[in-house]
Amino acid sequence: MRLEFNGQPVSDLLTTAEIALQPRFRDVEQIARENQRRVLDAFHLQRVSAADLQGSTGYGLDDMGRDKLERVYASVFGAEAALVRPQIVSGTHALRLGLFGVLRPGMKIVFATGQPYDTLLGVVGIRKTAGSLAEWGVQHLVVPLLPSGAVDVESVLAALDDRTAMVFFQRSRGYADRPALPVQTLARYFQEIRESNPDIVIAVDNCYGEFVERVEPCAVGADLAMGSLIKNPGAGWMTTGGYVVGRAALVEAAAAQLTAPGVAGDYGPTHDFLRPLFQSLFLAPHTVSQAVKGSLLAAYVLEQAGLSVSPRWNSERADLILAVTFGNPDDLLRFCRAVQSTAPIDAYVRPEAGAMPGYEDPVIMAAGTFVQGGSLELSADAPLRPPFIGYLQGGLTYEHVYLAVEQIMLALQTASG
Ligand SMILES: *Cc1c(COP(=O)(O)O)cnc(C)c1O
Numbered sequence: 207m208r209l210e211f212n213g214q215p216v217s218d219l220l221t222t223a224e225i226a227l228q229p230r231f232r233d234v235e236q237i238a239r240e241n242q243r244r245v246l247d248a249f250h251l252q253r254v255s256a257a258d259l260q261g262s263t264g265y266g267l268d269d270m271g272r273d274k275l276e277r278v279y280a281s282v283f284g285a286e287a288a289l290v291r292p293q294i295v296s297g298t299h300a301l302r303l304g305l306f307g308v309l310r311p312g313m314k315i316v317f318a319t320g321q322p323y324d325t326l327l328g329v330v331g332i333r334k335t336a337g338s339l340a341e342w343g344v345q346h347l348v349v350p351l352l353p354s355g356a357v358d359v360e361s362v363l364a365a366l367d368d369r370t371a372m373v374f375f376q377r378s379r380g381y382a383d384r385p386a387l388p389v390q391t392l393a394r395y396f397q398e399i400r401e402s403n404p405d406i407v408i409a410v411d412n413c414y415g416e417f418v419e420r421v422e423p424c425a426v427g428a429d430l431a432m433g434s435l436i437k438n439p440g441a442g443w444m445t446t447g448g449y450v451v452g453r454a455a456l457v458e459a460a461a462a463q464l465t466a467p468g469v470a471g472d473y474g475p476t477h478d479f480l481r482p483l484f485q486s487l488f489l490a491p492h493t494v495s496q497a498v499k500g501s502l503l504a505a506y507v508l509e510q511a512g513l514s515v516s517p518r519w520n521s522e523r524a525d526l527i528l529a530v531t532f533g534n535p536d537d538l539l540r541f542c543r544a545v546q547s548t549a550p551i552d553a554y555v556r557p558e559a560g561a562m563p564g565y566e567d568p569v570i571m572a573a574g575t576f577v578q579g580g581s582l583e584l585s586a587d588a589p590l591r592p593p594f595i596g597y598l599q600g601g602l603t604y605e606h607v608y609l610a611v612e613q614i615m616l617a618l619q620t621a622s623g
Contacts, residue, residue: 216615220608223506227499227519234498234523241417241491248281249488259481266475275483276471282487284425285451289461289471290435292479294448296579297413297434298325304432304450305329305372307459308407311343313371318362318395319387320351323380323411324565324589333566345369355385357395363402372407373399377423378414378525381589381597385517386524389419393426400427407456413437414525414581414599417494422451429453430460436580438526441489442602443482445577494526497582497600500607501528504598507611511618526582528598537621538594542572544617545586545598548610549574559590567591584610 258271266272272290279288294300309315315330327333331340332348339346349361362373375395379386396408410423412431416438423431433439435447450460461471476483505528506519514531517523532538539559546557552574559570567589575583584601588594601607 216612216619219507219510219615220503220612223503223510223519227502227506230502230519231499234495234502237420238417238491238495240420241494245278245282245488245491248278249484251281252277254278254484259484261476261478261480263475263477265473267472269474269476271480272474272476275480275487278484278487279449280451283422283431283451285422285431285453285457287454287457288449288451289457289464290447290449290483291464291474292435292444292447292476292483293464293474294435294450295446296325297411297432297437297448298323298329300432300434300448300450301326301411302329303460303463304409304430304452304456305339305374306463307450307456307461308372308409308430309339309342309344310371312369314345314347314367314369315339315372315374316362316365316370317346317348317374317376318357318399319374319376320382320384321348322374322376323413326411327566351384357387359395359398362395362399366399366403366406370403370406372409373403374409374411375423375428376411378411379527379529380413381587383516383529383595386415386527388522388524389415389421389423389426392423392428396423396427409452414527417491418498418523418525424451430456435483435486436577437582438494439487439490440580440582441486441493442577442580442582442600443486443489444479445482447479447483493582493602496602496604497526497584497607498523499604500584500601500611501526501598503604503607504528504530504611504614507615511615526599530596530598532594532596535590535594537618538588538590538596539570540617540621541596541598541614542570542586542588544614545584545610546572546574548606548613549584550606551576565589 252274262269276288279290328335331338407429409430410428412433430452435444465473505515516529559568562569571587573585582600586598588596
């Protein structure tokens, strides 16, 4: 069968898209090259050797490979220190370590980029949850983004008082209808806050942002940044893990939350993880570039199909997420099912919306991934709520995303005609 969309064969649409996207693809490749160089330089500076890939057991004391890995991460992320562990089970876990490391009863955290990611609502106690920061007597204040998507710096500055110990930024859009914030934009906000509040900890939820741009938040003034290894820096290769990077004392405090005060980061066996930890970081700049190229292709083609997408194909990228507004649940479900049908794993499964721990609305997830929940692998998900926005992210190879976009177009075409 010949695929068509609005009279145009889908193959022509894809060819036109790739021609139009050539300059964008060149940009993405150049960013990947610069990030690859930074990763490689860090390996060389630390003299990473075959012996560093071995791993440790038990307490994991004197694990020199792990210590080197953490120095490599610190230098790649422009930070003083890093905690990179397979024992960190998710991005939320890494973020929780950073938050509980710094915040004490009576202190306040200000969210500068609006409501944080869904799973953090429980951590902070914005949604009543046992064990949250609120239960420990830590207060929070959420400053919504301006309608333009910019940070409301005036309101953030006005919200800072003697008790405010942390200002928190989310780089990626997450599941919110807001743009991702480029690191250079974040840098300006950091500077404005820093000028009047030298001691406040500036923390960044770095999930989905790593290696999309040329610099990372700690290189431009953030004190702490956290992320997941089953997203960008794990290159689709890590099966678990998370990281905290930042000022040495803050990373130490986060490590004390992971293990125990007094032993902090000295404990922590790496088992068989050191080789994939090093190897995935080495691969990450390229793999992230594949996902970004795929996302640009999807943005271009879906826009041609008459859908509203964000960010558009010609705007700067600061994360991996493409938001597509469908306006109705049926097309959203078609989109998710098309992505599922091109997955390497579980392609025959028909995803349905269901409850997810940590999320408020029913969520539909299309993810036939090698690693459960691994979202640098091509995946689509959406909380089932108006205006029915589907989020497409990841793709370990550009070719895979290409095939998925082709399939999405077929599914939408069948529905419309
Ligand atoms: C994925 C993500 C997180 C953390 O999610 P986990 O599923 O716990 O890894 C936090 N913030 C943002 C913006 C994310 O994309």
